[in-house]
Amino acid sequence: MIRIYHARILTMEEDQDIFDGEIWISGTKIQYAGPEKKEEAAKITWDREINAKGNLIMPGFKNAHTHSAMTFLRSHADDMPLLSWLNDQVFPYEAKLTPEDIYHLSKLAIMEYLTSGITANADMYLTPDTMIEASRDCGYRTTVIGAVNNFTQSVELLDEWYKKYHKKENLINFELGFHAEYTTKKEILEGIADLAEKYKAPVYTHNSESESEVAQCIERTKVTPTVYMDRLGIFNYGGGFYHCVHMTQNDLDIVKEHNISVITNPASNLKLASGIAPIDHMLKEGINLAIGTDGPASNNCLDMFREMFLVTALAKYRENDASAVDALEVLKMATIGGAKAMNLTDCDVLAEGKEADIIMIDLNQPNMQPIHNIQKNLVYSGSKQNVKLTMVAGKILYENGEFFIGTDAYKIYEKANDIAERIVK
Amino acid sequence: MIRIYHARILTMEEDQDIFDGEIWISGTKIQYAGPEKKEEAAKITWDREINAKGNLIMPGFKNAHTHSAMTFLRSHADDMPLLSWLNDQVFPYEAKLTPEDIYHLSKLAIMEYLTSGITANADMYLTPDTMIEASRDCGYRTTVIGAVNNFTQSVELLDEWYKKYHKKENLINFELGFHAEYTTKKEILEGIADLAEKYKAPVYTHNSESESEVAQCIERTKVTPTVYMDRLGIFNYGGGFYHCVHMTQNDLDIVKEHNISVITNPASNLKLASGIAPIDHMLKEGINLAIGTDGPASNNCLDMFREMFLVTALAKYRENDASAVDALEVLKMATIGGAKAMNLTDCDVLAEGKEADIIMIDLNQPNMQPIHNIQKNLVYSGSKQNVKLTMVAGKILYENGEFFIGTDAYKIYEKANDIAERIVK
Numbered sequence: 039m040i041r042i043y044h045a046r047i048l049t050m051e052e053d054q055d056i057f058d059g060e061i062w063i064s065g066t067k068i069q070y071a072g073p074e075k076k077e078e079a080a081k082i083t084w085d086r087e088i089n090a091k092g093n094l095i096m097p098g099f100k101n102a103h104t105h106s107a108m109t110f111l112r113s114h115a116d117d118m119p120l121l122s123w124l125n126d127q128v129f130p131y132e133a134k135l136t137p138e139d140i141y142h143l144s145k146l147a148i149m150e151y152l153t154s155g156i157t158a159n160a161d162m163y164l165t166p167d168t169m170i171e172a173s174r175d176c177g178y179r180t181t182v183i184g185a186v187n188n189f190t191q192s193v194e195l196l197d198e199w200y201k202k203y204h205k206k207e208n209l210i211n212f213e214l215g216f217h218a219e220y221t222t223k224k225e226i227l228e229g230i231a232d233l234a235e236k237y238k239a240p241v242y243t244h245n246s247e248s249e250s251e252v253a254q255c256i257e258r259t260k261v262t263p264t265v266y267m268d269r270l271g272i273f274n275y276g277g278g279f280y281h282c283v284h285m286t287q288n289d290l291d292i293v294k295e296h297n298i299s300v301i302t303n304p305a306s307n308l309k310l311a312s313g314i315a316p317i318d319h320m321l322k323e324g325i326n327l328a329i330g331t332d333g334p335a336s337n338n339c340l341d342m343f344r345e346m347f348l349v350t351a352l353a354k355y356r357e358n359d360a361s362a363v364d365a366l367e368v369l370k371m372a373t374i375g376g377a378k379a380m381n382l383t384d385c386d387v388l389a390e391g392k393e394a395d396i397i398m399i400d401l402n403q404p405n406m407q408p409i410h411n412i413q414k415n416l417v418y419s420g421s422k423q424n425v426k427l428t429m430v431a432g433k434i435l436y437e438n439g440e441f442f443i444g445t446d447a448y449k450i451y452e453k454a455n456d457i458a459e460r461i462v463k
Numbered sequence: 464m465i466r467i468y469h470a471r472i473l474t475m476e477e478d479q480d481i482f483d484g485e486i487w488i489s490g491t492k493i494q495y496a497g498p499e500k501k502e503e504a505a506k507i508t509w510d511r512e513i514n515a516k517g518n519l520i521m522p523g524f525k526n527a528h529t530h531s532a533m534t535f536l537r538s539h540a541d542d543m544p545l546l547s548w549l550n551d552q553v554f555p556y557e558a559k560l561t562p563e564d565i566y567h568l569s570k571l572a573i574m575e576y577l578t579s580g581i582t583a584n585a586d587m588y589l590t591p592d593t594m595i596e597a598s599r600d601c602g603y604r605t606t607v608i609g610a611v612n613n614f615t616q617s618v619e620l621l622d623e624w625y626k627k628y629h630k631k632e633n634l635i636n637f638e639l640g641f642h643a644e645y646t647t648k649k650e651i652l653e654g655i656a657d658l659a660e661k662y663k664a665p666v667y668t669h670n671s672e673s674e675s676e677v678a679q680c681i682e683r684t685k686v687t688p689t690v691y692m693d694r695l696g697i698f699n700y701g702g703g704f705y706h707c708v709h710m711t712q713n714d715l716d717i718v719k720e721h722n723i724s725v726i727t728n729p730a731s732n733l734k735l736a737s738g739i740a741p742i743d744h745m746l747k748e749g750i751n752l753a754i755g756t757d758g759p760a761s762n763n764c765l766d767m768f769r770e771m772f773l774v775t776a777l778a779k780y781r782e783n784d785a786s787a788v789d790a791l792e793v794l795k796m797a798t799i800g801g802a803k804a805m806n807l808t809d810c811d812v813l814a815e816g817k818e819a820d821i822i823m824i825d826l827n828q829p830n831m832q833p834i835h836n837i838q839k840n841l842v843y844s845g846s847k848q849n850v851k852l853t854m855v856a857g858k859i860l861y862e863n864g865e866f867f868i869g870t871d872a873y874k875i876y877e878k879a880n881d882i883a884e885r886i887v888k
Contacts (some may be wrong), residue, residue, distance in 0.1 A: 109832070113839035117775075117789045150829035153848060308776035309843075311785045339830050339844030344769060350542075351733035360736045364542045404575035405764050405847075407534070407876045408883040414538035418734075419764030422830075422848040423578060451832045458833040 039064045040432070041079055042398070045090035046412065047071060049388040050097050050373050056412055061095055063394040066208060066431035071388040093426060094399040094412060097388055098157025099342040100376025102301040103280045103330025105163045106147035107140040110458045111335035120248075120310055128335060134461045137165040142453040144172035148443065149450060150340040151178070152436035155425040157395035160278075160301075160330070160380045162215055162242070164190060166199050170210050176443040177433050179395065181380050183215035183242045186230065187222045193229030200237060208393075209431060213381065214277075215242035219263040220251050224270070231271045240277035240381070243267070246289065247281035248312045264289035273298055278379050280330060282320070283313040290323055299326040299379035302371075304348035305339075306332035317353045318362045327371045328379035343420045346372050350417060365417035398427035464489050465857070466504055467823070470515035471837065472496060474813040475522050475798050481837055486520055488819040491633060491856035496813040518851060519824040519837060522813055523582025524767040525801025527726040528705045528755025530588045531572035532565040535883045536760035545673075545735055553760060559886045562590040567878040569597035573868065574875060575765040576603070577861035580850040582820035585703075585726075585755070585805045587640055587667070589615055591624050595635050601868040602858050604820065606805050608640035608667045611655065612647045618654030625662060633818075634856060638806065639702075640667035644688040645676050649695070656696045665702035665806065668692070671714065672706035673737045689714035698723055703804050705755060707745070708738040715748055724751040724804035727796075729773035730764075731757035742778045743787045752796045753804035768845045771797050775842060790842035823852035 043060035049071060060079070062070040079087075108128075115127035135143075140163065151159060158179035161169055166182045173180035182203065184196045196214055203212035214237070216222045216230055234241050245263055246252050255263045264285065267273065273292075278299040285293075293300060302315050320327060329349060331340045346368045353363035377386035385393045401409060405419045428436040441447050468485035474496060485504070487495040504512075533553075540552035560568075565588065576584060583604040586594055591607045598605035607628065609621045621639055628637035639662070641647045641655055659666050670688055671677050680688045689710065692698065698717075703724040710718075718725060727740045745752060754774060756765045771793050778788035802811035810818045826834060830844045853861040866872050 112833065112835065113843060114835040116839050116843060117786050120785050123785065146829055146832060153829060305772070305776060308780045309785065311779045311783050311787075313780070334844070337843070338840075339846065341830070341844075341846060344772065347730070347769065351730065354736045355733045355738070358736050360545050360548065360734065361542050362736075402873070402876065404571055404578060404872075404876075405766070407571060408537065408880040410537065410539040410883060410887065414541050415763075418538060418541060418762070419759070419766075421764065421766060422846045447829075448827070451827065451829075455833040458835060462835065 039069070039082065039084055040086045040088065041084050042088045042090050042095055043074065043079070044092060045095040046092060046401070047388065048094060048096040048412070050370070051387045051389060056094070061388065061396070063429070063432045066393055068388060068390060068392050068394050070390060090398060091402070093401050095388070096397060096399065097373045097386065098395040098397045098428060098430070099155050099372045100328065100380055100382065101151060101156045101159040101331050101340070101342065102278070102328035102376040102379045103303055103332060104147070104159050104161055104340065105333030106159065106161050106169070107135070107143035107163050108333035108335040109143045109146045109454060110135070110139070110461060112338045114458070114462055115335070116338065131461050132164070135164065137168040139457045140165045141168040141172045142450065142457060144169050145176060145443070145445065145450050146454045147334065147340055148172065148176050148178045149441055149447065152428045152441065153425060154341045154343060154422050155397035155399070155428055156340070156342050157397065157428060157430045158380065158382055158385060160242070166203065166212060170203060174210060175445070177209065177430060177435055178443070179209045179385070179430050181211040181213055181382070183213050185215060185217050186226055187217035188226070193226060193233060196230065197233055200233070200239070211381070213242060214239050218244040219255060219267055227267065227270050227272060234272055234275055238275050240275050241272050242278040242280070244281055245279040246284045247307070249284050252284045262286055262289055264292050268292045278328070281307065281312070281315065283307055283315045285316065290320065290325065293325055294323060297326070299328055299375070301328045301330045301379055302349060303330045303332040304345055304352055306336045308348070310336055314352045314356045316356070317349055318357045321363060321367060326375055326378050328376040329372050341422055342372055343422060346417045346420070365414040368417050369413055394429055394432040396429045397425060400424045400426045464494070464507065464509055465511045465513065466509050467513045467515050467520055468499065468504070469517060470520040471517060471826070472813060473519060473521040473837070475795070476812045476814060481519070486813065486821070488854070488857045491818055493813060493815060493817050493819050495815060515823060516827070518826050520813070521822060521824065522798045522811065523820040523822045523853060523855070524580050524797045525753065525805055525807065526576060526581045526584040526756050526765070526767065527703070527753035527801040527804045528728055528757060529572070529584050529586055529765065530758030531584065531586050531594070532560070532568035532588050533758035533760040534568045534571045534879060535560070535564070535886060537763045539883070539887055540760070541763065556886050557589070560589065562593040564882045565590045566593040566597045567875065567882060569594050570601060570868070570870065570875050571879045572759065572765055573597065573601050573603045574866055574872065577853045577866065578850060579766045579768060579847050580822035580824070580853055581765070581767050582822065582853060582855045583805065583807055583810060585667070591628065591637060595628060599635060600870070602634065602855060602860055603868070604634045604810070604855050606636040606638055606807070608638050610640060610642050611651060612642035613651070618651060618658060621655065622658055625658070625664070636806070638667060639664050643669040643676070644680060644692055652692065652695050652697060659697055659700055663700050665700050666697050667703040667705070669706055670704040671709045672732070674709050677709045687711055687714055689717050693717045703753070706732065706737070706740065708732055708740045710741065715745065715750065718750055719748060722751070724753055724800070726753045726755045726804055727774060728755045728757040729770055729777055731761045733773070735761055739777045739781045741781070742774055743782045746788060746792060751800055751803050753801040754797050766847055767797055768847060771842045771845070790839045793842050794838055819854055819857040821854045822850060825849045825851045
């Protein structure tokens with residue numbers, strides 16, 4: 039059992055302000071999160087007692103959309119037009135990746151998530167088996183999302199992975215998903231709709247990321263991607279849409295009708311010149327919002343602090359209103375909104391019985407001072423440098439700059455460089 | 464004398480790629496920056512030899528526009544419309560600040576600059592004497608910029624400070640400046656033009672930050688702020704414009720004619736809903752570009768990594784072109800462009816005889832791996848967490864998370880909180 043005391047605690051429960059107290063972790067779960075309990079604590083034999091020294095304990099961030107193993111392309115092909123990037127860089131190089139490569143490259147991404155206080159990811163990429171192996175070996179929480187399209191994976195494989203991995207173990211999950219409407223033909227989409235019906239399961243996909251993608255769908259089908267996919271009955275049990283930069287009101291009504299979550303990826307949308315999603319409007323519509331970093335080839339870093347700042351700052355710019363999308367709303371998206379979008383309702387807030395997916399934020403840093411409002415500090419001036427500790431399911435995986443994920447950091451860097459060299463050079 | 468060896472070195476000299484080598488620092492200056500010189504080094508008695516372990520040594524970033532002491536308002540008044548923010552929050556609270564408050568609050572900002580690898584700032588705020596005292600006491604490099612307007616400071620004070628502080632000591636400088644056209648009446652602007660002529664000196668000011676500011680100037684004077692100020696002869700010896708979000712081609716022609724630098728502040732411009740500056744266009748026009756964080760009440764963090772990412776990502780969004788404003792151009796703005804804008808030509812690159820304003824970047828972190836392209840990694844995925852060491856004028860002021868600025872970090876936090884409490888509560 040672990041005790042973290044002398045902490046400021048932000049549970050992220052509704053209407054619960056930050057308070058001074060302590061938190062007890064037993065196994066993978068939170069046993070207590072509340073005011074100081076010095077006397078009771080003295081009677082317990084702890085594996086470890088951590089003095090938080092007034093620093094903040096809060097739920098870990100949820101990275102609700104990423105392609106982890108694309109670390110191998112980080113900073114290899116930037117500052118290029120989108121189509122050359124995809125056709126000359128991403129696709130040919132991805133074709134050379136082995137499942138084992140994806141194992142190592144996913145681990146590199148997991149390390150970076152830990153440095154940014156991200157305790158879970160929803161990962162859409164090529165080889166669920168080795169992606170899951172990487173997360174399992176690190177002790178990391180991952181929901182792998184199917185990535186079916188005309189070129190990789192299949193409805194049969196989705197079915198197989200769903201049976202094998204869906205909610206079978208605490209850290210790992212699998213959910214139905216496909217790459218996007220524009221890369222997936224109707225027969226496959228209908229197969230996914232059947233699977234969704236069979237398992238009464240949510241489905242996840244990229245949607246309305248770029249203007250041209252929407253225009254092309256309308257040309258082909260006379261309707262937007264959202265309407266087209268909805269008519270196929272894919273989202274009768276909810277799910278999630280990644281990006282949603284270019285949505286009509288009718289599209290948003292469909293999102294609301296099916297309780298679909300929208301996962302925004304602001305850095306990627308800027309860097310690939312896709313646009314700015316209408317977050318302020320979606321928030322007012324009551325849609326569940328979450329945040330994703332997208333993959334490291336299109337962002338290029340895996341940092342929830344940068345994404346959080348972008349969500350609010352870009353909304354302010356877009357709406358021409360410095361009061362748009364309050365920092366607290368952004369903090370909800372990065373934590374409880376992400377948990378809801380990823381079906382991780384056991385990992386959303388700090389409360390008894392919840393999974394112990396916890397981070398400690400160093401407030402004794404110049405960027406977090408003075409302490410007027412810690413929540414706003416997190417969103418507006420927080421940084422990876424403030425992450426002192428990241429715990430997933432009761433295990434400390436990162437503390438004071440060191441990783442505890444079963445493999446030496448340098449070995450993971452070496453592997454990633456070897457793979458990059460082999461594939462890209 | 465200090466020797467840093469086994470380093471990757473990015474000098475930021477024209478056409479000089481990163482190479483393996485070492486750097487020698489003697490007094491405040493660089494004595495050598497080049498390939499390994501093991502034998503010669505062995506003959507010298509060093510005060511300290513640092514093994515960089517393959518990490519990157521490069522020139523420190525230059526924060527070319529800020530209001531440091533506004534740290535006291537960080538996260539106090541965000542998510543508000545611009546006018547309420549200024550009139551109900553900023554102005555009344557600023558009126559209560561004492562010169563001594565500004566001394567302590569400036570120190571807090573300096574600490575944050577150090578964590579972000581920023582080795583010099585151009586600081587426009589109320590009390591040059593105590594701002595300078597703070598920088599001097601920390602060993603930090605600061606150019607204080609005059610902030611005259613209808614309410615504070617005066618042409619006489621500018622003249623006095625210019626004589627007292629302009630290039631009188633290595634770390635400290637003072638340059639002529641005023642708040643903005645819309646806050647400064649014609650008589651004062653004419654007085655500043657006279658001073659510029661008297662000292663053949665550059666002048667700095669906020670310019671064309673918001674659309675309404677430009678529209679109001681046109682209503683009043685029939686011309687844009689740039690044309691209006693130019694006609695008064697203020698910029699005959701160059702200087703710098705902060706923001707420049709809303710500029711006409713004619714305005715930019717004036718900028719070019721007088722060799723005025725443009726200092727962009729992308730985070731602040733988003734957060735206050737001012738807009739996105741036309742960086743791609745200004746770059747193509749050959750204008751010297753630099754980057755500023757703006758003050759911590761409007762950003763709210765003082766982080767060159769976030770600003771660098773925003774410069775390129777927002778340009779890509781604005782131009783609808785994922786190839787706009789290459790990462791290397793952004794890195795130039797943050798270093799040599801800033802040095803030029805701030806008249807710090809001795810602090811721009813790593814070369815013999817230049818001031819030793821140097822940072823060490825930790826490449827052995829997941830966000831900097833794999834190593835395809837270090838410059839792009841810095842701009843796209845770099846973070847404060849990668850700053851291992853910050854040296855100003857040959858002295859290490861920050862290393863591995865610790866500050867060496869003559870005062871204990873906690874005392875500075877305490878002071879800042881006391882001041883914030885007194886003024887804001």
